Amino acid sequence: MTERSRVVLAALDAVRDPELDEPITTLGFVSTCVVSAAGDVVVRLRLPTYFCAPNFAFLMVADAYDVVSALPAVRAVDVALVDHFAADQINAGVAARAGFVASFAGEAEDELDELRRTFVSKAVLAGTDQVCRPLIASGMDPAELAGLTLGDVPPSDELERLRRRRAELGLRADLAAPLLLDPGTGDAITGAGAPKYLGKARLTRTGIEANTGICRGMLRHRYAETGAGEEGSG
Numbered sequence: 001m002t003e004r005s006r007v008v009l010a011a012l013d014a015v016r017d018p019e020l021d022e023p024i025t026t027l028g029f030v031s032t033c034v035v036s037a038a039g040d041v042v043v044r045l046r047l048p049t050y051f052c053a054p055n056f057a058f059l060m061v062a063d064a065y066d067v068v069s070a071l072p073a074v075r076a077v078d079v080a081l082v083d084h085f086a087a088d089q090i091n092a093g094v095a096a097r098a099g100f101v102a103s104f105a106g107e108a109e110d111e112l113d114e115l116r117r118t119f120v121s122k123a124v125l126a127g128t129d130q131v132c133r134p135l136i137a138s139g140m141d142p143a144e145l146a147g148l149t150l151g152d153v154p155p156s157d158e159l160e161r162l163r164r165r166r167a168e169l170g171l172r173a174d175l176a177a178p179l180l181l182d183p184g185t186g187d188a189i190t191g192a193g194a195p196k197y198l199g200k201a202r203l204t205r206t207g208i209e210a211n212t213g214i215c216r217g218m219l220r221h222r223y224a225e226t227g228a229g230e231e232g233s234g
Contacts (some may be wrong), residue, residue, distance in 0.1 A: 054084075
């Protein structure tokens with residue numbers, strides 16, 4: 001793999017499956033990433049099944065196109081989805097910067113902003129559980145967690161990821177912000193509401209992890225080769 005390809009793959013790390021909240025690179029969704037000496041980039045994306053939801057697929061292809069196009073010294077960008085029933089519509093729409101509704105004329109009524117926000121909200125819940133689990137395991141009561149700020153939590157990759165997801169929703173992500181926030185309203189969770197909130201966060205996290213495992217298994221069954229950017233790929 002060339003250094004140019006590594007730069008593009010590093011940029012693609014920022015593109016996440018909206019439902020799984022994991023980079024398309026580590027999931028194995030990037031099958032090809034080739035960059036010419038002149039700066040022409042070709043990226044091919046693949047998904048676990050032929051019938052993966054077209055709205056999710058559109059978001060990933062469009063986001064991939066955007067992050068690659070923003071790189072310096074890139075002359076041309078060719079990002080496309082393969083082996084998918086709606087690939088032609090998605091690829092043509094993304095290349096034309098047409099948006100989801102225009103790409104699926106007569107089939108789609110709304111753009112995907114609200115869908116994206118829904119899944120980022122779920123990521124905030126799941127991330128809250130990841131941050132809170134060690135605290136609960138150490139003996140803290142859920143009601144105590146409602147009195148903590150983000151700055152009261154030991155630094156970790158999980159905490160930084162939670163702060164980024166909050167910021168995407170326009171929620172408070174500074175270290176003085178409450179640890180427990182309703183991702184829909186931005187309101188702090190009270191002590192009395194903490195057990196129910198944390199239970200929902202735990203269920204959200206386990207659901208995402210289960211779906212991630214299923215998707216990985218289906219992708220491995222469908223494609224034998226390792227995706228570009230995955231650990232162990234060349």
